[in-house]
Amino acid sequence: MSTHFHVLHGVRIVSDLRLTDVPASAPDPDPQVSIRIATVPRRLANATCTLRSSQTDGEQWLFSAPGVARYLVTAGNEISIEAEHDASEEAVMAFLLGTTWAACCHQRGLLIMHASVALIDGHCVAFVGVSGAGKSTLAALLAARGHRIASDDTCVLTLDGDGAVRVHPSFPRVKLWSDGLSILPAEAAPTPAIQPGKFKISIENHWLSESLRLHHVMELADDRNGATTGFETLSGLQATLAVTTNTFRPRLVQLLGRQRENFAMSAAVAKAIGVHRWCRPWGRDRQGEMIDMLSRWIQRPAR
Amino acid sequence: MNTYDPSEPVIRVVDILSTEVNGQTVLLSIEQQKYFSMRTTSQRVWQLLEAPCTLAQICERLVEEYDVEPQACEREAETFLRDLWEQRLIRSSDATH
Numbered sequence: 001m002s003t004h005f006h007v008l009h010g011v012r013i014v015s016d017l018r019l020t021d022v023p024a025s026a027p028d029p030d031p032q033v034s035i036r037i038a039t040v041p042r043r044l045a046n047a048t049c050t051l052r053s054s055q056t057d058g059e060q061w062l063f064s065a066p067g068v069a070r071y072l073v074t075a076g077n078e079i080s081i082e083a084e085h086d087a088s089e090e091a092v093m094a095f096l097l098g099t100t101w102a103a104c105c106h107q108r109g110l111l112i113m114h115a116s117v118a119l120i121d122g123h124c125v126a127f128v129g130v131s132g133a134g135k136s137t138l139a140a141l142l143a144a145r146g147h148r149i150a151s152d153d154t155c156v157l158t159l160d161g162d163g164a165v166r167v168h169p170s171f172p173r174v175k176l177w178s179d180g181l182s183i184l185p186a187e188a189a190p191t192p193a194i195q196p197g198k199f200k201i202s203i204e205n206h207w208l209s210e211s212l213r214l215h216h217v218m219e220l221a222d223d224r225n226g227a228t229t230g231f232e233t234l235s236g237l238q239a240t241l242a243v244t245t246n247t248f249r250p251r252l253v254q255l256l257g258r259q260r261e262n263f264a265m266s267a268a269v270a271k272a273i274g275v276h277r278w279c280r281p282w283g284r285d286r287q288g289e290m291i292d293m294l295s296r297w298i299q300r301p302a303r
Numbered sequence: 304m305n306t307y308d309p310s311e312p313v314i315r316v317v318d319i320l321s322t323e324v325n326g327q328t329v330l331l332s333i334e335q336q337k338y339f340s341m342r343t344t345s346q347r348v349w350q351l352l353e354a355p356c357t358l359a360q361i362c363e364r365l366v367e368e369y370d371v372e373p374q375a376c377e378r379e380a381e382t383f384l385r386d387l388w389e390q391r392l393i394r395s396s397d398a399t400h
Contacts, residue, residue, distance in 0.1 A: 236327030237340035244331075254336075260320050263331040267322040 010168030076107030129220035239270035355396030
């Protein structure tokens with residue numbers, strides 16, 4: 001079996017499986033997480049909490065994706081995978097890099113966010129919002145305008161000693177609802193969909209792979225309900241909630257008993273950087289207007 | 304659940320995470336999965352509730368620290384404590400859990 005090295009969300013990984021889409025990195029003598037093909041139990045003997053497809057005993061988290069694989073994550077540094085014999089590699093990878101990786105991050109005490117991240121005129125912005133709010137479409141639109149992208153779906157935020165927030169990027173692809181396709185730059189060709197309706201599109205030319213200092217968290221809203229477009233700066237609880245409720249796989253935070261840490265980190269992020277709500281003009285014919293509005297806000301004179 | 308008794312000392316329940324963001328106190332009740340926020344004087348009361356205290360003790364401090372009439376203070380503080388009690392954010396400090 002071959003050995004693969006990767007860095008994902010700032011975490012150094014050694015893996016039996018090549019992580020599709022995650023760039024390979026140089027051999028690492030001291031990886032933080034190892035991913036192994038191994039035998040995985042069907043249940044945990046001392047499970048303290050059980051959901052339909054996952055359970056935990058405090059130290060370990062077991063996840064079962066029927067027809068695909070079972071995944072066991074231990075102490076935030078080991079992931080074991082037992083795939084079903086007829087499972088496609090793509091499906092095994094999708095559950096590994098989605099839910100399983102989220103559990104590993106939560107066990108490590110990392111703040112993993114459901115956010116797209118772009119560097120716009122030197123300002124690094126994490127866009128959050130409910131699924132369907134347009135995070136990926138916005139990332140693709142910004143890439144098409146020549147801005148660099150560090151995440152289309154998930155990222156990890158860490159707090160530096162000096163009070164700065166750093167964002168650790170995921171891997172280069174943008175998952176888009178199919179009606180988002182028409183706005184992509186010409187060179188981006190769609191590859192086959194994993195889930196119906198979602199397309200995997202490489203935006204490698206616009207990808208940022210290093211960690212960056214984050215300046216703003218921007219919660220996405222829109223004017224479909226007649227709201228006035230504009231930017232509003234959030235504070236206190238509203239700002240904290242914009243971070244904590246956009247944690248990736250929030251039910252896992254609960255299951256793994258990490259709410260206290262998650263809330264404390266979210267509050268610390270809200271305290272350290274600007275958290276805003278952007279009510280955007282909605283509609284495909286207004287995408288240009290939307291990006292212009294964001295550019296003007298980014299370039300606004302400092303207050 | 305018992306009703307709030309102003310003569311009994313009360314204290315924050317254990318499963319609350321409380322931190323300050325932009326001058327607001329923000330709270331997470333882990334047990335209830337609910338978020339709360341407090342500003343100004345209520346923040347001060349919440350701070351005092353880190354240790355057991357009665358309504359009278361809280362009012363004594365508030366009257367010292369703020370420009371407020373004792374009677375008005377007691378009325379408002381009692382309403383606030385009752386609210387905290389009903390939201391299950393404080394408990395009797397005599398109780399075992």
